[in-house]
Amino acid sequence: MIDLHTHVLPGLDDGPEHMAGSLALARAAVAAGTQVMAATPHVGLRYPVAPRELAVRLEALRDALDRERIPLTVVAGGELAAGVAADVTEDDLRAIGLGGGSCILLECPYARSGGLMPAVVGHLRQGGFRVLLGHPERSPELLRDPALLAGLVDAGAYVQVTAASLRGDFGRSVRRYALALLDEGLVHVVASDAHDAVGRPPELVPIVRDVVRRAGLPAATARFLTEDAPRALLDDAPLPPQPAHAPRRRRGWPRRR
Numbered sequence: 020m021i022d023l024h025t026h027v028l029p030g031l032d033d034g035p036e037h038m039a040g041s042l043a044l045a046r047a048a049v050a051a052g053t054q055v056m057a058a059t060p061h062v063g064l065r066y067p068v069a070p071r072e073l074a075v076r077l078e079a080l081r082d083a084l085d086r087e088r089i090p091l092t093v094v095a096g097g098e099l100a101a102g103v104a105a106d107v108t109e110d111d112l113r114a115i116g117l118g119g120g121s122c123i124l125l126e127c128p129y130a131r132s133g134g135l136m137p138a139v140v141g142h143l144r145q146g147g148f149r150v151l152l153g154h155p156e157r158s159p160e161l162l163r164d165p166a167l168l169a170g171l172v173d174a175g176a177y178v179q180v181t182a183a184s185l186r187g188d189f190g191r192s193v194r195r196y197a198l199a200l201l202d203e204g205l206v207h208v209v210a211s212d213a214h215d216a217v218g219r220p221p222e223l224v225p226i227v228r229d230v231v232r233r234a235g236l237p238a239a240t241a242r243f244l245t246e247d248a249p250r251a252l253l254d255d256a257p258l259p260p261q262p263a264h265a266p267r268r269r270r271g272w273p274r275r276r
Contacts, residue, residue: 020224021055021249022048023117024124024153024179024210027093028058028076032066034214038083044213045084045091048221053211055092055253056221057117059124062107063100070097070107070114094118094253098126098153104139112148118253122149124179127158136160136167140176150176151252154212156184156197168205177207177252182226183219185209198234202266207258209244237262 025048026034029041048056058077060068073095080093097115099107104125116122123143128135136152143150152171155161155178161168172178180197187194200206213221224245231241239262251258 020053020245022053022211022221022223023057023151023208023249023252024059024098025056025213025221026060027056027213028060028080031068031076032061034060040215041080042083042087042089043216044221045089047216048213049089049091051222052224053091053221055094057094057096059096059098061100062097062115063103070111073097073114096124098124100126101128101132101135101139105142109146120253120255121147122151122252124151124153126153127155127161129158131160136171137174140171140174144175149252151208152176152178154179154181154184156180156193156200157189162192162196172205178205179208179210180206181212182209182223185230186226202234204261204266206244207248236264
C-alpha cells in the first residue's frame, strides 16, 4: 500500500524531531501494511523548509531505514501551502513533486482564502503540474461549499482525504463530509498525514477497508484509494477508473458527470 502524505522526515516541521522518531513512525507504517511512503514536509511560511535541500534529508532517512532493516520505501514530496504557491520557483516545485514526478500535494487552507484555491490550482496546472488537494475535508471553506471542491476536481485536481478523518478523529462534521466526498466519487487518494508513531500515527489500510465495507462501496475501492490511484500519481500515469457505485441522493451536493 502507498501513503502519499506523511511528515516522516525529522527536524523539519511538526513531524518527528529526531531520526529515532522517524524510524518509529516507519516501523508503525510497515506494521499497518504500508510499503511505500511519500515524505511530504510542510513547504510554506511557517517552517523554513528549503525544497532543494530535501533530497539530502531523504537520503539520510533511507540510509537509516536500511541500517535498521525497515522494509519501507520512502519517496520524495512536500506539502505546499496554497498561500506561497505562486512564489515558488519551478525548480523548487519539481523538488517536491511526489516521487520525483509532476504531482504536487497542495495543502488546503484552514481559513477562508477568498477564491485562492481555484487560482492556485490553475497556476500549477498551467505550469504542467498535477495537483493533489491535501485534506480538503478539514478546510472550512471547502467543507461549507461542496461545489467549490467539485469545481477544483473538474479543473483537473485530485483529492486526498486523511484516513483519520474517515474515522472521526477530527470531529463529526469532518467525518460526515469526508464520507460524503467518498460516496460522491470525489476522493482519489486516502493517506495517513502521519506526524509520529502514536499521536498522529500512519494508520491507513485498516481504516480504509473498514470504511469501504461500512459504506457499502465496492471492495475494490480500498485498493483504488491506497494503491492504484497513488501509484498512478507517482508514475505520472492516468488514473484508473474508480470502482462504480450509485451515490446516495444528497441535497446541496453537485451531481458528478
